[in-house]
Amino acid sequence: MDLADKIAKLRKQNGWSQEELAARLDISRQAVSKWESGASVPDLDKIIRMSNIFGVTTDYLLKDEPEKNISGNGVISDSAYAEHIYAEHAGTEHAYTEHAGAEPTYMEGSAAADYRETLKTRRISRAEAEYIVTLERKFAWRTALAVALLILSPVSLIVMSGLSEYGDGTVLEISEAVAGVSGFGIFMFLVPAGVMMLIRIGMQRSSYGLSGLEEERLILDYGVAEKLKEEKESFEGTYRNCTLTGIALCMFSVVPLVMAAFIMDGAEDNRSDLIYIFCTAALLIMVAAAVYLLIWSGSIHGNYDKLLQQGEYTVEKKEQNRKNGFFPGIYWCFVTAAYLGISLYFGNWDRSWIIWPVAGVLFAACMGIINTVTTKKSR
Numbered sequence: 001m002d003l004a005d006k007i008a009k010l011r012k013q014n015g016w017s018q019e020e021l022a023a024r025l026d027i028s029r030q031a032v033s034k035w036e037s038g039a040s041v042p043d044l045d046k047i048i049r050m051s052n053i054f055g056v057t058t059d060y061l062l063k064d065e066p067e068k069n070i071s072g073n074g075v076i077s078d079s080a081y082a083e084h085i086y087a088e089h090a091g092t093e094h095a096y097t098e099h100a101g102a103e104p105t106y107m108e109g110s111a112a113a114d115y116r117e118t119l120k121t122r123r124i125s126r127a128e129a130e131y132i133v134t135l136e137r138k139f140a141w142r143t144a145l146a147v148a149l150l151i152l153s154p155v156s157l158i159v160m161s162g163l164s165e166y167g168d169g170t171v172l173e174i175s176e177a178v179a180g181v182s183g184f185g186i187f188m189f190l191v192p193a194g195v196m197m198l199i200r201i202g203m204q205r206s207s208y209g210l211s212g213l214e215e216e217r218l219i220l221d222y223g224v225a226e227k228l229k230e231e232k233e234s235f236e237g238t239y240r241n242c243t244l245t246g247i248a249l250c251m252f253s254v255v256p257l258v259m260a261a262f263i264m265d266g267a268e269d270n271r272s273d274l275i276y277i278f279c280t281a282a283l284l285i286m287v288a289a290a291v292y293l294l295i296w297s298g299s300i301h302g303n304y305d306k307l308l309q310q311g312e313y314t315v316e317k318k319e320q321n322r323k324n325g326f327f328p329g330i331y332w333c334f335v336t337a338a339y340l341g342i343s344l345y346f347g348n349w350d351r352s353w354i355i356w357p358v359a360g361v362l363f364a365a366c367m368g369i370i371n372t373v374t375t376k377k378s379r
Contacts (some may be wrong), residue, residue: 003127004038006061010054011036024053041127044134059209062128122216129224129307133231135208139201140299144292146197149190150336151288151356154343155281156186162277191340213306217315225308232304242297249290250357253283287356327370328363335359 011021011032018032025032025046034040042050051058124132160183164176205211220228256279260272305311335355343352 002038002125003041003061004036007032007042007050008036010050010056014054021053025049041130044131047127047131058131062125062131063123121219122212123219123221124224124307125221126224126227129220129228132210132213132307133228133303135205135210136303137300139205139210140296140303142197142201143299144295146194146201147295148288148292149194149197151284151291153187153190153194155284156190157183158277158284159183159281162274165273213303214313218307218309220307228304228307232301232308235300235304239297239301242293246290246294246297249286249293253286253290256282291356327367331363331366332359335363 011018016024018036019029022029022032027046031040031042035042047058047061051061160179164179202211257276260275260279263275302312306313309315339352339355342348342355346352
């Protein structure tokens with residue numbers, strides 16, 4: 001049963017006409033009629049509202065209900081939707097499955113092993129694909145913003161401390177107390193805000209069922225792949241422009257400092273020191289903007305690759321991601337801790353930013369080594 005049939009069924013079960021359901025959703029009757037005929041698909045907000053109105057989960061609305069289909073060798077073809085429990089009993093591997101609306105099925109031995117292997121497969125309907133794309137677009141800009149906030153967090157400390165120390169006799173002069181309170185206050189707001197955003201995004205992706213896309217083998221319903229390819233092609237221009245702009249911003253971020261060094265060569269007054277400080281702040285702002293563009297566009301583009309199982313998310317590489325998924329989270333937590341610790345201890349925010357590009361190159365090298373070792377072991 002697809003989404004269109006479920007909407008019509010739930011509406012009739014509640015005794016509502018199309019007009020009544022439309023009124024509850026603040027839409028037109030024609031929109032409901034198109035949903036039930038399959039001519040269009042409701043957007044994410046409407047799906048969530050319908051799940052609340054009908055008292056069902058979004059998974060129920062978006063996922064096609066499986067039918068029991070057991071082949072001669074006991075392997076259940078729709079096991080991706082089964083609730084499952086594994087147990088070790090007397091040295092024999094068992095699997096117990098229970099399908100919605102079907103009798104429980106008990107397997108053991110090789111059939112159970114085959115069943116467990118097929119559980120890594122997930123079927124994606126058209127409605128679920130649109131749901132995933134919408135959510136990932138929302139999480140993309142939030143993730144990019146969170147990382148940008150972490151990069152921007154020391155700007156207030158740099159500028160305020162500079163104005164306090166070198167702003168004597170100028171209109172930019174501020175007291176040391178004001179500089180400390182305002183600069184450190186902004187820093188302590190941006191860092192927790194960025195970290196909490198990242199944590200919340202991770203929790204929401206898990207609760208929405210998005211965290212397994214990097215590892216699961218996906219089977220797309222008819223027409224879904226073509227639709228995703230069209231959307232990916234239409235986004236290619238934006239992705240390319242954002243990538244080039246982000247790289248350019250990273251490359252040119254050091255230009256203000258280099259120019260200041262040439263212009264102010266030999267000068268030792270407070271004004272020259274202030275110019276260096278403002279150039280350092282400009283560098284961090286440019287890097288933050290570059291990282292925002294790269295993460296935002298890369299996340300959206302990567303999501304299409306996940307669903308289409310292309311690029312870094314082929315079936316073989318997804319298997320590697322499943323085995324090595326623990327490493328990125330641990331690695332980037334240590335990198336973030338090292339960046340903040342070194343920067344706060346030594347106060348060299350104008351230099352410590354180099355940790356990020358170095359960490360990025362080192363991460364690629366580490367993942368390459370881990371994937372090579374994993375591939376050799378699997379063989």
